Amino acid sequence: xxxxxxxxxxxxxxxxxxxxxxxxxxxxxxxxxxxxxxxxxxxxxxxxxxxxxxxxxxxxxxxxxxxxxxxxxxxxxxxxxxxxxxxxxxxxxxxxxxxxxx
Amino acid sequence: xxxxxxxxxxxxxxxxxxxxxxxxxxxxxxxxxxxxxxxxxxxxxxxxxxxxxxxxxxxxxxxxxxxxxxxxxxxxxxxxxxxxxxxxxxxxxxxxxxxxxxxxxxxxxxxxxxxxxxxxxxxxxxxxxxxxxxxxxxxxxxxxxxxxxxxxxxxxxxxxxxxxxxxxxxxxxxxxxxxxxxxxxxxxxxxxxxxxxxxxxxxxxxxxxxxxxxxxxxxxxxxxxxxxxxxxxxxxxxxxxxxxxxxxxxxxxxxxxxxxxxxxxxxxxxxxxxxxxxxxxxxxxxxxxxxxxxxxxxxxxxxxxxxxxxxxxxxxxxxxxxxxxxxxxxxxxxxxxxxxxxxxxxxxxxxxxxxxxxxxxxxxxxxxxxxxxxxxxxxxxxxxxxxxxxxxxxxxxxxxxxxxxxxxxxxxxxxxxxxxxxxxxxxxxxxxxxxxxxxxxxxxxxxxxxxxxxxxxxxxxxxxxxxxxxxxxxxxxxxxxxxxxxxxxxxxxxxxxxxxxxxxxxxxxxxxxxxxxxxxxxxxxxxxxxxxxxxxxxxxxxxxxxxxxxxxxxxxxxxxxxxxxxxxxxxxxxx
Numbered sequence: 001x002x003x004x005x006x007x008x009x010x011x012x013x014x015x016x017x018x019x020x021x022x023x024x025x026x027x028x029x030x031x032x033x034x035x036x037x038x039x040x041x042x043x044x045x046x047x048x049x050x051x052x053x054x055x056x057x058x059x060x061x062x063x064x065x066x067x068x069x070x071x072x073x074x075x076x077x078x079x080x081x082x083x084x085x086x087x088x089x090x091x092x093x094x095x096x097x098x099x100x101x102x
Numbered sequence: 103x104x105x106x107x108x109x110x111x112x113x114x115x116x117x118x119x120x121x122x123x124x125x126x127x128x129x130x131x132x133x134x135x136x137x138x139x140x141x142x143x144x145x146x147x148x149x150x151x152x153x154x155x156x157x158x159x160x161x162x163x164x165x166x167x168x169x170x171x172x173x174x175x176x177x178x179x180x181x182x183x184x185x186x187x188x189x190x191x192x193x194x195x196x197x198x199x200x201x202x203x204x205x206x207x208x209x210x211x212x213x214x215x216x217x218x219x220x221x222x223x224x225x226x227x228x229x230x231x232x233x234x235x236x237x238x239x240x241x242x243x244x245x246x247x248x249x250x251x252x253x254x255x256x257x258x259x260x261x262x263x264x265x266x267x268x269x270x271x272x273x274x275x276x277x278x279x280x281x282x283x284x285x286x287x288x289x290x291x292x293x294x295x296x297x298x299x300x301x302x303x304x305x306x307x308x309x310x311x312x313x314x315x316x317x318x319x320x321x322x323x324x325x326x327x328x329x330x331x332x333x334x335x336x337x338x339x340x341x342x343x344x345x346x347x348x349x350x351x352x353x354x355x356x357x358x359x360x361x362x363x364x365x366x367x368x369x370x371x372x373x374x375x376x377x378x379x380x381x382x383x384x385x386x387x388x389x390x391x392x393x394x395x396x397x398x399x400x401x402x403x404x405x406x407x408x409x410x411x412x413x414x415x416x417x418x419x420x421x422x423x424x425x426x427x428x429x430x431x432x433x434x435x436x437x438x439x440x441x442x443x444x445x446x447x448x449x450x451x452x453x454x455x456x457x458x459x460x461x462x463x464x465x466x467x468x469x470x471x472x473x474x475x476x477x478x479x480x481x482x483x484x485x486x487x488x489x490x491x492x493x494x495x496x497x498x499x500x501x502x503x504x505x506x507x508x509x510x511x512x513x514x515x516x517x518x519x520x521x522x523x524x525x526x527x528x529x530x531x532x533x534x535x536x537x538x539x540x541x542x543x544x545x546x547x548x549x550x551x552x553x554x555x556x557x558x559x560x561x562x563x564x565x566x567x568x569x570x571x572x573x574x575x576x577x578x579x580x581x582x583x584x585x586x587x588x589x590x591x592x593x594x595x596x597x598x599x600x601x602x603x604x605x606x607x608x609x610x611x612x613x614x615x616x617x618x619x620x621x622x623x624x625x626x627x628x629x630x631x632x633x634x635x636x637x638x639x640x641x642x643x644x645x646x647x648x649x650x651x652x653x654x655x656x657x658x659x660x661x662x663x664x665x666x667x668x669x670x671x672x673x674x675x676x677x
Contacts, residue, residue, distance in 0.1 A: 018337075020112040025338045032120070032335060035389030035420075047419045062107035089389075091120060091337065 005042040005052070008082060011098050015064045018093030026062045026067075033089040034071065039082070042072035066097070080097045103180050108302045113338035114141035115175065117189030118168075119303065120335040121387065123154075124190050125164040133157055133165045134188050134195060135202040138213035138440040144169040146342035147202055147332070148396065149239060149258070155330035156262050163266060166190040166198075168221070170213045179220060186220035193220025199269070203245065204240030208582035209575075215597045217247060225594065227292060232275055241365055241534040242583055242643035247291035247668045248590035251275070252282050254289075255646060256318035257351075257366075259327050261287045263425050283312040287319030289646075293479060296587045298647070301638050303586070305645035316646045318365075321465060324351060324372040329380055344392035344425065345384050353398040357455075357467045357493065361533035362398055367649050369402075374409045381416060401430035401438075410441050427451055430469070453492040457507035460499060466537075471511065478518040488522040489515075495552050496529040496544045503634075505552055509559025513568055513630070527570040531580040532636065534643045543580055543634040549573045574616040576656040581619075583631045586642035588628070595622035 014026075021029065031051040034041055044051040056068030071082070083096055089098070106112035135153055137144030144150065150167070157165035166188035171179070179186060185194035195201060195217070203214050214237075215225055224230045225250055237243065237250040238258055246253075254261055265288075268281040283290040293309035307314050321327045325509075333345055337540075352369035353362060381393065395413070400406060417424055424442065428451065454469060456462050462469060481489065493508055512523060529549050532541045544552070548574055560568055599618050623630060632638065 017118045018117050020106050020116055021337050022113075023111065028339075029337050030392065032389035035391065036386065038386075043421050061112070092117060093118070 001081045003074055005027045005074065006055070007070050007072050008077055008079065010070065010079070010100075011097045011100060012069050013065075013097050014059060014067060015095075016093035018091065019062050019064050022061055023087070026055075026076065027053060027077075029091065029094070030039075030047065033086060033091075037085040039071075039077065039085060042074050046085045052060045052089045076094065104175070104182070105183075110172055110487045111141075111176070111337070111338070114169070115171065115189070117192075119337065121159045121332040122334060123165070125158075127164055127191070127193070129162075131160075131163045131200075131266065132198045133163065133200045134168055134193075134198040134550070135165060135204075136214075136217055136407060137168055137204045139207070140172070141169040141336075142340040145336055146347050147204060148348065149206075151330050151334060152328065153202065153258055153262070154334070155332065156259060156328045157266075159328070159520075160266055166193065168195060168201075168217060170217060171220075174270055176220065185222035185610055186217060189344060196223050200232065200234045200236060202236040202238070203250075203325055205240045205250075208240075208579050211246065211582060211593055212597055215593070216600070217598070218249070219601065225597070230275075234275060234278060240565060240583075240584070240608060241361060241676050242641075243289060243291070243595060244296065244587045244642040245582060245585035245589040247296075247587045248594070250291070252279060252288055252290045254287055254319075255316060256287050257320045258513075260319045260321050261285065262277060262328075266655050274307055275579045279370070280309060283309060284504045286313060286317055288313070289316050291587070292644075295554055296642070297639070298586070303638065303640050303642055303644060314645075315561050318646065318649055320367070321351070321370070324348075324370045325376050331380065331387065333384045334391065335388050339556045342394075344394050345390045345421070346394055346396045347377060347384070348372065348396045349400065350397035350403050350453045354468075355399060355468065357539070358537040359455075359497075359530055359533070359538045364535040364649060371403060374405050374412065374450055377409060378412055378416075380411065385416075385420070386520075392425070393419070394425040394427060396427065398428060398430045399430075400426045403432050407438060407441075410438065414441060422599065428453075428503065437635060450486050451490040451492070451594070454511075455494045456497070456500075456504060457493065457511040461497065461504050463542050464499070465497065474515065478515075481519045481521055486521055489519065490524045490526070491515075493525065493527045493556075494530050495527060495556060496549050498541060498544070500552070505555040506559045508556050509561065515563050516561075516563065516565060522565045523567070525560070525568045527553075527568065529553070529573065529576040530585065531576060532634075533583055533633060533638070534641065535648065540636045541643065542636045546573060546577060549576070576618055577630075577634075578616065580634055584633045584641070586633075589617075591626045592619075592622045592628050595626055 030053060034051060043051050044052050052072040054070045059065045059067055079098070087096060106115065107116070110417065118326065132164070135150060137147045137150050141160070151227040154165055154167065157163050167190065168186060168188050171186065183470065185196060187194050188198070194626065201223070205211070205214060218225055223233055227235065227250065230251070234251045235249065236252050236254060237246060239252040243250065243253040249606065263284050268278055272278045272281055277289045279292070283293050292310040294305060294307050296303060296305050329348070350371040352366040354369040356363065384390070397403060403409065413424060426442070427436065452474065454471060455465060455467050459471060459472070495505060508527070512525060516523060530543070532538050532543050553570060553573060557570065560566065561622070596618055
């Protein structure tokens, strides 16, 4: 059965202590925050399912900046609802901002 | 300030894990705890997490963490003349009232002292006027008796409240140590003298009210015991990157070489409903995608089947991975393992110890290896990536056939299962408080010979990977776990050598590393051989009561001597 996926693109601001975490670390940090927020997550298919995420750019370790992130859900999630649920699950130094990435 | 962009793995020094506890120190009792190894290893330790959560529950206590930093970080600290500090509030170690160490791994003894040194603390107990250094997790505390002010013998949950009461009531070190020494489970070495006279270790107390004999303390009921629900999640991978849910403590089996049975005696289970509540609570506050159900022998858990059914019901829709580190082969055949197929990924571990059943029965290890072959078809269907298998050698009475059988067994298993095998082979060490604590350890030359016979018979296939512990490393482990109080001076000597050199002491396999220990033992005039030959009539640790968990089976079993009957063509192998 094919599960429908609903992408939602946001901009993530990485600053403060979080600049010392790599892009690979960021995948897990976001996955765990999404799981805690109990959002209807879309998983990759196959033997070892993972939360689907995509990044539009990367940031070097130690650099503050913005990253475009696309989340995928199994239902349509509104940006306001995502902000409300996810913001309090993100560690200090990661923030979702509404303005689009340059 | 340290420039973290110039440091390897800066993530390990930030201290901003999810669920981290940061409190201000004003008027609180300040404790810093440590597993004296790298962050990724230390953060995988369950005991540390339990104590961290438990102490932080108290509103008048602050408990923080510290681990052994990398060489580059240490270099920076020393260059800037800064002291090693805690992760949470970056407080130098010498500002804490208590520093607690998990000392369960002997090879970390030097790391432990290095942390004290870097934290600006005197190494010897007698030279620290205020700070109390606590140690736990080890069976024989004696080799560290000069450095540690107070050991906790047993499971700290059972003594944590009395410990805090003492710290609240008394403010100077001497009164605190005296009060602690009167409570069951706390051992304060300075209030006892230990000496060897006429082949016997004598042990006397010098403070009249200190507990004697000493007894290990344990948690009576796991169901009401504290368990951390706000799981600390590092934002970077660690060695055991999963939530550990302890389903049982202790082990009902009686393998003769095993120390864990007596250290965690008696066998206790946590009720399935409590396990279920913990899983739910921890998942909700952590979002961790991997869990493991932890115990020394999961197959012995009374309601393992229904527990797994319920767990899978929760994990499967949430795509959470589950591992069960300790199942019997019977459970694979019995189908228990099949239940795990719908979950994300699984690996399987079998501790077989020896390849031939008759030797295994001497070790009191109840496994029928023929069943592993019966299980081959199931294993193939399970989509398991690899099978981990543990073997031991160096037992008295072991024959050449026993050693060769390991290779033959692996060859046969490989043929039938077609699964990659990760094989770990370790030499037997007569651990304190195990049933075989008084069995002499095989001589170094004997172990080298046996090791070469084992390796010769293991097929050199890419699908079979073998790790076999270096003999010198095993020897050192054996010396450290059996050492008496006077051994402190050897440890101190090695630390001084370590501080003078820029090379880390823990580079196992390195002959240089063993040489340092050997040289220190020679310089201090310490002969380690009698320790391993178990030649005294009691041991440096015999002042601690043997619990019911360490019944001595030596007298009941005939222990044959070590001499191996070897064909002459093997004599040339060594190393």
